[in-house]
Amino acid sequence: MQITASQLQSQHKALIDALKRGESVEITYHGEVLGVVHPKTTSLQVPSANKNVDAFFGMHSDNTTSVEQVEDEIRQLRKGRRARLDDI
Numbered sequence: 200m201q202i203t204a205s206q207l208q209s210q211h212k213a214l215i216d217a218l219k220r221g222e223s224v225e226i227t228y229h230g231e232v233l234g235v236v237h238p239k240t241t242s243l244q245v246p247s248a249n250k251n252v253d254a255f256f257g258m259h260s261d262n263t264t265s266v267e268q269v270e271d272e273i274r275q276l277r278k279g280r281r282a283r284l285d286d287i
Contacts, residue, residue: 204228 200217202210202224214236217224224236 201225201227204233 200213200222202214204226207214207226214224218236218238221238223238226233226236
């Protein structure tokens with residue numbers, strides 16, 4: 200399907216209906232294709248993306264540390280360099 204940029208405002212429902220049918224929609228402006236809107240892909244690819252995120256945020260993913268140890272570690276990270284104001 201092809202739709203012009205000015206038609207997007209008045210015929211946005213046609214764009215949504217085309218995406219629901221699984222069609223890709225080309226958006227044109229003065230006869231030139233600006234971009235293509237594709238329907239959502241299946242969620243089978245999402246777990247591979249989550250694997251990278253889990254590795255990044257999995258500071259204690261092995262579950263060998265208790266919650267109290269994690270909270271102590273975070274408290275140490277947030278404490279800062281100086282313990283007292285008269286150190287300055």
